[in-house]
Amino acid sequence: MPVQTAPPKIEVPRANREGSVTVPQADRAAKVAVRDLNFFYGKVQALHNISIEIPERIVMAFIGPSGCGKSTFLRTLNRMNDVIPATRVAGQVLIDERDIYAPGTDVVELRRRVGMVFQKSNPFPKSIFENVAYGLRINRVTKSNSELAGRVEEALKDAALWNEVKDRLKMSALSLSGGQQQRLCIARALAIRPEVLLMDEPASALDPIATSKIEELIFDLKKQYTIVIVTHNMQQAARVSDTTAFFLLGKLIEVNSTEKMFTAPHEKLTEDYITGRFG
Amino acid sequence: MDLHRHLDDELGSLRDRVLLLGGEAEMALDRAMYALSERDSEVARHVLDHDDEVDHLEVEIDRQCIDIIALRQPAARDLRFVISVAKMAPVLERIADHACNIARAAIDLNNEPELKSVLDLSRMAEHALKMLRAALDAFTSGDAIVAREIIKSDSAINDLYNHTFHRLIELMVTEPATATRDARLLFVAKHLERIGDYVTDICELTVYMAEAAFIKHTN
Numbered sequence: 001m002p003v004q005t006a007p008p009k010i011e012v013p014r015a016n017r018e019g020s021v022t023v024p025q026a027d028r029a030a031k032v033a034v035r036d037l038n039f040f041y042g043k044v045q046a047l048h049n050i051s052i053e054i055p056e057r058i059v060m061a062f063i064g065p066s067g068c069g070k071s072t073f074l075r076t077l078n079r080m081n082d083v084i085p086a087t088r089v090a091g092q093v094l095i096d097e098r099d100i101y102a103p104g105t106d107v108v109e110l111r112r113r114v115g116m117v118f119q120k121s122n123p124f125p126k127s128i129f130e131n132v133a134y135g136l137r138i139n140r141v142t143k144s145n146s147e148l149a150g151r152v153e154e155a156l157k158d159a160a161l162w163n164e165v166k167d168r169l170k171m172s173a174l175s176l177s178g179g180q181q182q183r184l185c186i187a188r189a190l191a192i193r194p195e196v197l198l199m200d201e202p203a204s205a206l207d208p209i210a211t212s213k214i215e216e217l218i219f220d221l222k223k224q225y226t227i228v229i230v231t232h233n234m235q236q237a238a239r240v241s242d243t244t245a246f247f248l249l250g251k252l253i254e255v256n257s258t259e260k261m262f263t264a265p266h267e268k269l270t271e272d273y274i275t276g277r278f279g
Numbered sequence: 280m281d282l283h284r285h286l287d288d289e290l291g292s293l294r295d296r297v298l299l300l301g302g303e304a305e306m307a308l309d310r311a312m313y314a315l316s317e318r319d320s321e322v323a324r325h326v327l328d329h330d331d332e333v334d335h336l337e338v339e340i341d342r343q344c345i346d347i348i349a350l351r352q353p354a355a356r357d358l359r360f361v362i363s364v365a366k367m368a369p370v371l372e373r374i375a376d377h378a379c380n381i382a383r384a385a386i387d388l389n390n391e392p393e394l395k396s397v398l399d400l401s402r403m404a405e406h407a408l409k410m411l412r413a414a415l416d417a418f419t420s421g422d423a424i425v426a427r428e429i430i431k432s433d434s435a436i437n438d439l440y441n442h443t444f445h446r447l448i449e450l451m452v453t454e455p456a457t458a459t460r461d462a463r464l465l466f467v468a469k470h471l472e473r474i475g476d477y478v479t480d481i482c483e484l485t486v487y488m489a490e491a492a493f494i495k496h497t498n
């Protein structure tokens with residue numbers, strides 16, 4: 001198992017799902033660049049020398065067995081692990097070439113730029129409107145109620161939820177279905193216009209129809225955002241992502257175009273995992 | 280693990296079926312050429328009667344590939360194997376169809392006086408059969424190196440075809456009385472030449488299966 005010391009080369013997908021040629025990723029700036037990242041829960045090392053580059057406006061999927069470190073790694077990208085006691089990070093996570101672990105980093109501002117959607121939808125016990133408006137209000141982003149309403153509508157539209165809730169914005173968010181609640185959480189994350197969106201198994205608790213809506217949404221959102229998604233569902237990774245990274249035992253084993261990853265992976269460990277012959 | 284073993288069992292069953300189809304195609308060709316060279320129309324009719332079973336086997340393989348893709352969602356080497364088999368089955372069925380066409384020609388020619396040119400065709404058929412057997416072996420062992428070698432050997436069949444073609448044309452000119460029979464033999468030669476091309480297709484699929492490399496339409 002090779003130790004990653006330099007960002008793995010990502011093979012360029014030859015065409016996107018619509019058949020048009022994608023911009024070669026080598027020509028795209030890396031939105032996120034991780035260099036020799038190690039992460040510890042107390043004395044236990046959870047991530048080992050991770051180096052990877054995530055180009056702008058693509059969907060990258062993280063796959064791997066439970067406990068392989070993919071969610072831990074995802075949370076290092078907006079310092080969500082900071083809230084866990086006795087954790088330690090070594091290495092660099094650069095977003096737009098700035099190390100987010102550098103002293104003096106404004107973590108609140110970082111999380112505004114790098115939004116997150118969790119496995120279980122977690123709407124606030126407030127109205128649909130207030131859920132989306134919440135981040136805008138606490139960050140004092142908008143100057144007037146009409147501007148606030150406009151941003152809420154825009155976020156709900158971006159999350160493909162507007163048509164379903166536009167007539168009941170004052171109703172409790174908890175009255176929505178599971179899939180709608182998850183899209184509401186995505187709208188809440190989008191309202192403050194992040195640059196990177198981290199998704200930790202965003203559809204794992206949803207039925208196939210709701211999952212399909214989330215996946216379509218991810219596909220649309222990549223036009224504007226850099227999206228990183230952790231998923232246990234390999235078909236989902238194959239459907240929604242442009243590139244896929246495979247983690248095992250806290251190590252990054254392979255990063256490749258999703259097309260290559262699922263038809264002819266480079267590493268035997270990857271092949272064994274995705275063909276279900278792991279172990 | 281049981282689910283994965285189940286997939287392995289299904290892939291194994293698919294491999295067995297495609298090899299069975301390959302064996303049927305090989306036997307059909309062998310018998311059709313025997314019917315032609317030994318002037319045995321009974322054997323030729325047997326080849327024709329057996330073709331429905333070959334067609335049925337191809338359809339079964341199609342269904343099995345679709346089932347595995349839909350229900351097991353294979354990836355990587357498993358996916359390449361299933362795709363290769365799905366594309367290989369119609370190729371093998373077409374080889375059997377060419378064998379049937381040779382068998383029909385044999386039935387017609389066996390009602391006429393014998394022609395010596397049949398001997399040249401036997402050499403072509405021998406080479407085509409050797410290629411087909413080797414291609415099926417290479418597929419079974421996933422041997423891309425051997426598959427590439429077999430592809431190169433297709434030129435020998437093409438050379439034999441060109442030689443036979445010119446010889447039969449000459450005969451048509453010099454002995455017009457045999458022209459109709461020579462024309463039939465010309466078609467047989469063309470069928471054998473096409474079989475060589477189909478064996479090449481099988482080898483290209485083996486290379487894809489083993490190496491994920493697309494070598495079709497490359498030099």
